[in-house]
Amino acid sequence: MSRIGSSAFSLVEVLFTIAILAIGLIGILRAYSSLLNAAGVSYEYIDAVCLAKERIVEIELGELQNKGVSQGTTYGEAHAIYGDFNWRETVGPSDDKNLNIVNVAVFKKDDVKSRKFTLVTYVVSRE
Amino acid sequence: MWLVESSGNQKTDAFTILELLITSSIIAMIALAIFSTFSMGIRAYKRMHYSGLAQADCLLSLEKMEKDLHNALNFSGIGFIGENKKVSFAGLVGPQPNSALGRITYYLDTKNNSLMKEEGFYPHSSLNSKALASIKDIAFRYYYFDPQAQQYVWQDSWQSVNGIPKAVRAKLTFKSENDKDVEITRTVFIPAER
Numbered sequence: 001m002s003r004i005g006s007s008a009f010s011l012v013e014v015l016f017t018i019a020i021l022a023i024g025l026i027g028i029l030r031a032y033s034s035l036l037n038a039a040g041v042s043y044e045y046i047d048a049v050c051l052a053k054e055r056i057v058e059i060e061l062g063e064l065q066n067k068g069v070s071q072g073t074t075y076g077e078a079h080a081i082y083g084d085f086n087w088r089e090t091v092g093p094s095d096d097k098n099l100n101i102v103n104v105a106v107f108k109k110d111d112v113k114s115r116k117f118t119l120v121t122y123v124v125s126r127e
Numbered sequence: 128m129w130l131v132e133s134s135g136n137q138k139t140d141a142f143t144i145l146e147l148l149i150t151s152s153i154i155a156m157i158a159l160a161i162f163s164t165f166s167m168g169i170r171a172y173k174r175m176h177y178s179g180l181a182q183a184d185c186l187l188s189l190e191k192m193e194k195d196l197h198n199a200l201n202f203s204g205i206g207f208i209g210e211n212k213k214v215s216f217a218g219l220v221g222p223q224p225n226s227a228l229g230r231i232t233y234y235l236d237t238k239n240n241s242l243m244k245e246e247g248f249y250p251h252s253s254l255n256s257k258a259l260a261s262i263k264d265i266a267f268r269y270y271y272f273d274p275q276a277q278q279y280v281w282q283d284s285w286q287s288v289n290g291i292p293k294a295v296r297a298k299l300t301f302k303s304e305n306d307k308d309v310e311i312t313r314t315v316f317i318p319a320e321r
Contacts (some may be wrong), residue, residue, distance in 0.1 A: 011146045018153055025157070029164050036171050041164070044181065046186065050311065057314040061270070064279050081309055 013064045048117040051082040055104045068126025100125040128169025185301050188242050188259035196295055196315040205230050209269045210267050220246045235265045263300045270294035289321050291300045
């Protein structure tokens, strides 16, 4: 007579197998979800860069109209496709007294510790 | 007792119904978790694939146009012609080592709803046009200094007798994945205009 139970899996064996399988799958799924996150972040970056470029253009148009840009900080909310973002423009003195340094920062609206994207340029200062 | 022996010598060496139920329910739970993750991923992929690709096409073509406009020349032989749906100017044409002076035109092909780029060497050569992106609409505006009013103004068209404008603004509209119109605006300053 052969030993009873030697030719079939026991429940414990099946459970162990599933547990090991699950541990392996967790790793794959985590990699997958971090991939999706990274893709989302890259899209956010593209929008942030476009918005920052638009703000820089606005400042440069103002520079032409008013023959220079005066120092100060401006805050604003973006609209339309950039609706998720806020921006902050800081115009400060640079080493050259004829030029002001402009710092345009773009960040997500409802995210306190979100990534910030900044562009820096120089404009003629307005006396 | 997991294994029972029947009245005969024959052994019923198999799973009980309880074992099968527990195992299949665990497998079902894991399968559900995997399926929900993947369906979420596929939805995200589709969204990116459709709207993302359309947007990427538009952004890439705007980037090309920005580069060309940035390098636009003030050359009397090839005047700067600006219309609402079309902009045409002098610039470098052709692939990098063999590029030469020519006319570059960006316009909206209303029949195929696509943004076209057309270029040809100066003075005479066959025109080579290609579609850059499928878009719904594009509108160009031109920025210049009005000497009468003594201020900078935007206008919808540009005549070549006035040289070239200070800046060009392109407002591009394309359809997103859920049939919504999305607008991207890009303004390019032309350094050749002193």
